[in-house]
Amino acid sequence: MKRLDATYGADGTLIALHALIETAKPKSGVVAGSANVLDPGDMNEARRQLLLGATGVGVSALLPGLEQLRTIVDKQLGGPDLDTWEEIAWGHAHGIFARPLAQVIRDLSMDLLTLQRTLPAVPGREVSGWLRVNARLTLFLAYALGSAGHARESMHWWISARRTATQTGDPEFVAAAHALEAIQALYERRPLTVVLSRVKTALDLTADQPGRAAVSALGSRAHALALMGDHAGARSSLAEQAEAFMKLPDSVTGNSRSVEGWPVLRLLHSRSLVLTLMDDLSAPAAQQEALDAYPRGHERQVAQIRLHQAASAVRKGDVDDGLQHAVTIMESLDSGRMTQFVMHIAHVVADAAPTGQKAQRAVNDYRAHLALSASKEGE
Numbered sequence: 001m002k003r004l005d006a007t008y009g010a011d012g013t014l015i016a017l018h019a020l021i022e023t024a025k026p027k028s029g030v031v032a033g034s035a036n037v038l039d040p041g042d043m044n045e046a047r048r049q050l051l052l053g054a055t056g057v058g059v060s061a062l063l064p065g066l067e068q069l070r071t072i073v074d075k076q077l078g079g080p081d082l083d084t085w086e087e088i089a090w091g092h093a094h095g096i097f098a099r100p101l102a103q104v105i106r107d108l109s110m111d112l113l114t115l116q117r118t119l120p121a122v123p124g125r126e127v128s129g130w131l132r133v134n135a136r137l138t139l140f141l142a143y144a145l146g147s148a149g150h151a152r153e154s155m156h157w158w159i160s161a162r163r164t165a166t167q168t169g170d171p172e173f174v175a176a177a178h179a180l181e182a183i184q185a186l187y188e189r190r191p192l193t194v195v196l197s198r199v200k201t202a203l204d205l206t207a208d209q210p211g212r213a214a215v216s217a218l219g220s221r222a223h224a225l226a227l228m229g230d231h232a233g234a235r236s237s238l239a240e241q242a243e244a245f246m247k248l249p250d251s252v253t254g255n256s257r258s259v260e261g262w263p264v265l266r267l268l269h270s271r272s273l274v275l276t277l278m279d280d281l282s283a284p285a286a287q288q289e290a291l292d293a294y295p296r297g298h299e300r301q302v303a304q305i306r307l308h309q310a311a312s313a314v315r316k317g318d319v320d321d322g323l324q325h326a327v328t329i330m331e332s333l334d335s336g337r338m339t340q341f342v343m344h345i346a347h348v349v350a351d352a353a354p355t356g357q358k359a360q361r362a363v364n365d366y367r368a369h370l371a372l373s374a375s376k377e378g379e
Contacts, residue, residue, distance in 0.1 A: 092137065180259075299332075322349065
């Protein structure tokens with residue numbers, strides 16, 4: 001090990017890691033077949049990953065090996081309890097809005113993998129709590145993938161999310177999974193029949209006790225009906241949404257930093273978008289009301305509302321200024337906030353342009369700019 005450390009210039013890292021792994025090995029006094037006997041295959045894989053990582057640059061190269069080592073340590077300790085995993089899920093619920101999506105997806109994936117190793121051994125009396133944590137993490141991963149623009153992967157993960165939600169036996173949670181997928185499906189331009197199917201399931205499941213899932217589903221229904229040209233139906237859904245929102249508990253309406261919250265900001269955002277899509281006379285007032293409500297720290301959502309304004313300007317014939325306003329908005333966002341939601345609304349701005357050769361040239365240039373931005377984002 002000393003020779004390897006010297007060969008790779010690891011400055012003692014390999015020696016220290018090897019000593020740590022040796023310390024984690026079961027002692028001769030451990031009874032064969034007991035819960036804390038370590039799998040030699042796990043030990044060898046951890047050693048291999050750490051050796052590979054030590055030949056790389058920086059701590060990030062060691063992360064896979066460190067994860068393997070942590071798994072071994074947890075096997076010795078018995079693994080984190082349910083309270084710890086609920087705290088991990090809580091952190092991810094807040095991290096989706098606060099952290100770069102690439103990091104969110106990476107960390108969620110690792111935690112979800114670790115959880116799968118734990119689930120088979122959970123006590124029977126706690127199984128419902130563990131199933132709920134599993135469902136939450138799966139749902140968050142589906143949502144994060146879609147937000148990052150990975151529509152195909154997200155669609156498959158939503159299938160898993162709905163299935164894990166069903167395992168909880170909680171109608172509200174199952175409804176929430178369907179409702180959140182409906183929102184994302186709209187921004188991915190999936191068939192509106194799929195959106196309305198998810199909405200119907202969510203509303204059927206919450207018919208007796210409307211909650212966060214119902215409020216979210218009603219907003220998606222209003223959005224879908226606006227796209228279908230059913231403006232009366234869209235307005236009716238917005239009214240139902242506002243009524244259902246008033247019945248939500250403070251613990252939900254006061255939670256503006258988590259994907260599991262539903263503050264008044266979302267209600268105003270939903271109204272601004274739907275009225276913008278319908279080119280309703282009250283759209284400018286709804287857009288301004290939403291902008292005024294957002295505090296600092298919500299740059300992505302504010303950018304979307306400003307894009308609503310740009311779409312209204314373009315639809316009224318102010319094509320050049322409206323498109324330039326949209327470009328300025330997009331360029332003001334850092335890469336971590338350039339989500340699928342923002343890109344979708346940016347394309348809605350172009351879709352709002354009237355027909356005509358001059359307008360079409362401007363729109364083509366704008367779409368080329370969006371395509372360039374998307375390609376840079378993917379690098």
